[in-house]
Amino acid sequence: MLRGMRKASSNWVGKTIMALVMGVLIISFGVWGIADIFRGFGQSTVAKVGHTEISLNEFRQIYTDRLQQIGRQVGRPLTPDQARAFGLDRQVLQQTIAEAALDEEARRLGLGQSDDQIRQLIMNDPNFKGVDGNFDPNRFQAVIRNFGYTEQRYVADQRKVSLRRQITGTIGAGLEPPKAMLEVLTRFQNEQRAIEFVKLDAAQAGTIDAPSPEALAAYFEDHKVQFRAPEFRKIAFVVISPEEIAKWSQVSDEDAKKLFDQRKDRLGTPEKREVHQIVFPNVAEAQAARERLVGGLSFEDLGKERGLSASDVDLGLVTKSSLDPAIADAVFALPVGEISQPIQGRLGTAIVKVDKIEPGVEPNYASMAGEIKREIATERARVKVGELRDKMEDERGAGTSVVDAAQKLGLTAVTIDAVDRSGRAPDGQPVASIPQGLDVVSQAFNSDVGVDNDPISFRGGYVWYDVLAITPSRDRNLDEVRDQVEARWRQDQIAAKLKTKATEMVQKLEQGGKLADEAAAIGAKVETASGFKRDDQPAGVPTNLVAAAFRTAKDGVGQTPVTGGSEVIVFRVTDIVDPALDAASDAVKKLKDSIDRALTDEQVASYVNKLETDIGTSINQAAFAQVTGANQ
Structure with a gap:
């Protein structure tokens, strides 16, 4: 803070502003302090949701964290003024209040989350896994530290998040988007169009005579700001x-080899075996069943006799660590195709058969040395x-x-x-x-x-x-930028001529003319594109042409400039294909999932708004402004 004040006072403007700020603060303490008493707030409370108070320090920490996260994403920090201009201050406040309301509801419902559940949640987070795919404590500490968390604060935060998800996860359960909505959105997303078009460029503009000195000077005066030298x-x-x-x-290599040896057991790929298994209550039944299996009865048929499904019998490809330890040694010593003797496991006596073996892969230091050294x-x-x-x-x-x-x-x-x-x-x-x-x-x-x-x-x-x-920025004179001015003048002349020519072509096409004839008359060629959707970018078709095609009816004609250039395109929509709704297609399933999420978000928002109203929510605008810098 002292450093910030010293920075702010580094010049006479800063000293003046600091003097004004201190004066405003002295006045505001008197005014806002009295107002807080009547509102039932302390000066250290930003908002109250039910019985939960969001303290000034707590909200400052949350607000600072959010701005830093956004700053890291965009590659530069946000100033308080920028954050308020984007509405981030209100968004963070609303989100914090919503989270507090859900926390209140979780307490009312008596929801809880054990330490072991939170530990597993964190350890399964892919953001905290190392090169071997397992939880890496060092990476965990580095990541949360980079986002401004201590371990204790992060664990507490994740516990709250988990409880909130328990509530919000039930709200959207069973929501189904209406079929009519799916049909309309499917048609919008998957409608296809075909066009024919002609590009008009400088060749169609004809000869552009050099500007007279008077015309160039007049153009420069009218566009002088465009040629101004920047700061x-x-x-x-x-x-x-x-x-x-x-x-x-x-x-x-010594250090890298040491880490490799420590992780060697986790870096390799373990042997896997495709296993069939049936468990019996005793050795006698298992032995009798084995004789039938040796005699040609399949595991599947024997399983059906015992009321077992195919997945109960066929374990698929498994690693040794995923099996009952008492059975695993026997399974991984059994040759392919052989039926085991009865094996006593924790849940009964098992008969197993190995159908396939996928050998494990031993980790190789030479292939992993570079990655380990970088880590x-x-x-x-x-x-x-x-x-x-x-x-x-x-x-x-x-x-x-x-x-x-x-x-x-x-x-x-x-x-x-x-x-x-x-x-x-x-x-x-x-x-x-x-x-x-x-x-x-x-x-x-x-x-x-x-x-x-x-x-x-x-x-x-x-x-x-x-x-x-x-x-400082300054106005340039014509002699400094003459070449640039003339080039810009020429571009404008070409663009004006092409627009006039394109307008004439569109009028002829609307009167029944053919695009091929009009193109031949000006020495241009007709191009086509078909089967494209609104979000597609066909090769050789500018983005604004795709957008213009979807604004035009079938057999309709139009013109559009090419963004960033002086070309103009004249086009005709030759076909429109409306898609059929295939509920089983991946595209419709993804769309349905997207709508489901949107409906769930809407339901959750309504639920939280009702919660905030029912339990009571109040905001200390003065404290909020103090944190976000609105009163500076």
């Missing part, structure tokens, strides 16, 4: 991420990132520049002499030294020279940056 900024940044640091890490290097890098982050923050807190701090810590800082908002250098080319996915440019354009910026989260690490200089 450029000089920035410096340094990246500290596991990926970057892992590049430096040298993992020895070790990344894990070491995560630790190193934390150490370097703390050192970098100490340097930044002491007022050291990014370049000097990087040099002091043995890191490589990148300096870009000039970049505009779009990430391009003055020559119009993208700046190659910015890593893919790093949005340091937009952050720099939201900052200023001399400001101590917060680091950007990036690929599990951090990026620190400084704005070193600003070159």
